[in-house]
Amino acid sequence: MRVRLSNINWIRRAGALVAVVVFMSGPAAAGNGSTERHEILSRATISLPQAMRTAETVADGGYVIGGELQEKQGMFYYEIDVLNKKNKSQIYINPANGLVVGRNVTRSLVPFGTSNQTKFSTISRSRISLPDAIALALARFAGIVREANLKESLVGGYVYRIDVIIDGAEHEIVVDPVSGEIVDSPTK
Numbered sequence: 001m002r003v004r005l006s007n008i009n010w011i012r013r014a015g016a017l018v019a020v021v022v023f024m025s026g027p028a029a030a031g032n033g034s035t036e037r038h039e040i041l042s043r044a045t046i047s048l049p050q051a052m053r054t055a056e057t058v059a060d061g062g063y064v065i066g067g068e069l070q071e072k073q074g075m076f077y078y079e080i081d082v083l084n085k086k087n088k089s090q091i092y093i094n095p096a097n098g099l100v101v102g103r104n105v106t107r108s109l110v111p112f113g114t115s116n117q118t119k120f121s122t123i124s125r126s127r128i129s130l131p132d133a134i135a136l137a138l139a140r141f142a143g144i145v146r147e148a149n150l151k152e153s154l155v156g157g158y159v160y161r162i163d164v165i166i167d168g169a170e171h172e173i174v175v176d177p178v179s180g181e182i183v184d185s186p187t188k
Contacts, residue, residue: 040069040076040095041069041095041144041145041146041165042144044069044095044096045095045096045097045098046078046093046094046095046096046097046098047144047145048067048068048069048078048134048145048146048147048148049131049134049135049138049145050098051067051078051080051093051095051098052064052067052080052130052131052134052148053131054080054091054093054098054100055067055080055082055091055093055100056082056129056131058091058100058103059082059084059089059091060084060089061084062082062083062084062089063082063083063084063120063123063124063129063130064080064081064082064129064130064131065081065082065083065119065123065130065149065150066080066081066130066147066148066149066150067079067080067081067130067147067148067149068146068147068148068149069095069146069147076095077092077093077094077095077101077102078092078093078094078095079091079092080092080093081149083116083119083120083123084120085120087105087106088105088106088116089103089104089105089106090103090104091103092104118158119150119158122150122157122158122177122178123150123158123177125178126177126178126180127177127178127179127180128160128175128177128180130148130149130150130160130177132180133148133160133162133175133177133180134148134160134162136175136180136182137162137164137173137175137182137185138164140173140182140185141164141166141171141173141185141186142166143164143165143166143167143171144164144165145162145163145164145165146163146164146165146170147162147163148160148161148162148163149161150177157178158177159174159175159176159177159183160174160175160176160177161173161174162174162175166186171185171186172184173185173186
């Protein structure tokens with residue numbers, strides 16, 4: 001079963017919807033570029049790492065493997081990807097108030113894909129979660145997280161890639177999920 005974002009009953013979360021609409025009023029709501037996203041992220045009451053922690057609590061024992069700020073029809077929301085042994089979920093969270101406004105669960109009738117099995121294996125034996133990796137990166141490089149994901153490394157295995165806005169410019173910080181160490185950053 002696959003539930004599309006457009007099919008989610010937004011009305012049942014009227015308070016969250018109103019908060020998103022109010023959050024989107026003003027000059028930042030007019031454009032659609034990275035400057036707009038930077039503005040929204042800087043005004044968000046809930047940060048991406050906080051949204052990831054919320055997603056962890058509603059994800060049925062899964063691990064956060066990614067997240068970013070998304071926009072649909074002029075409304076912004078965090079889309080958090082969560083992986084467990086059986087499926088992959090996307091949890092949608094309002095950046096204005098932290099409420100969960102939707103969920104998309106992909107359940108596969110065929111065996112779990114090899115890529116997802118490898119990701120699940122990596123993340124389940126990691127010393128550090130993606131939200132913890134973000135906290136580590138932000139402790140060393142003050143900024144605002146735009147996006148963070150578990151990605152395949154060019155040298156094999158997986159790494160956390162964290163895009164951070166520092167003084168208006170985007171930088172990528174790479175953290176090894178198994179060791180919990182920053183392996184690439186703006187200063188390396």
